[in-house]
Amino acid sequence: MVLLGDIIIGxxxxxxLIGIIGFVKYKSFYTRILVxxxxxxxGVITIIIGVAVRHGLSFFSLxxxxxxxxxxxxxxxxxxxxxxxxxxxxxxxxxxxKDNNPYENSEEN
Numbered sequence: 001m002v003l004l005g006d007i008i009i010g011x012x013x014x015x016x017l018i019g020i021i022g023f024v025k026y027k028s029f030y031t032r033i034l035v036x037x038x039x040x041x042x043g044v045i046t047i048i049i050g051v052a053v054r055h056g057l058s059f060f061s062l063x064x065x066x067x068x069x070x071x072x073x074x075x076x077x078x079x080x081x082x083x084x085x086x087x088x089x090x091x092x093x094x095x096x097x098k099d100n101n102p103y104e105n106s107e108e109n
Contacts, residue, residue: 001053001054001056002054004053004054005050005051005053005054005055006050007050008046008049008050008053009046009047009050009051009054011046012042012045012046012047012049012050013047015043015046016043016044016047019035019036019042019043022035023035023036023039028093029086029091029093030083030087030093031093033082033083034079036079037075037076037079040071041071041072041076045068045071045072048065048068048071049068051064052064052065052068
């Protein structure tokens with residue numbers, strides 16, 4: 001079981017490394033949010049499964065699997081909230097902020 005756990009942990013680490021390359025490759029804010037969500041969800045959860053397999057059936061494994069379930073639920077929600085907040089405040093994909101105040105640029109001042 002230890003060897004199988006180590007292999008699964010290695011696969012999770014490989015997923016994270018490939019995700020980091022994708023994060024560096026893309027320049028758009030929204031694409032980077034997508035990539036980091038995938039890195040955290042796939043990579044970290046694979047590592048957590050590897051740790052649970054490595055330790056066998058125990059109370060520690062149960063706690064680790066509960067942590068994994070929390071990450072599966074919370075991680076996409078938090079990433080969605082961050083992206084939605086950026087979108088609603090006018091943050092464009094190229095890093096510029098859209099001006100939403102129509103009175104600020106009027107020539108009547």
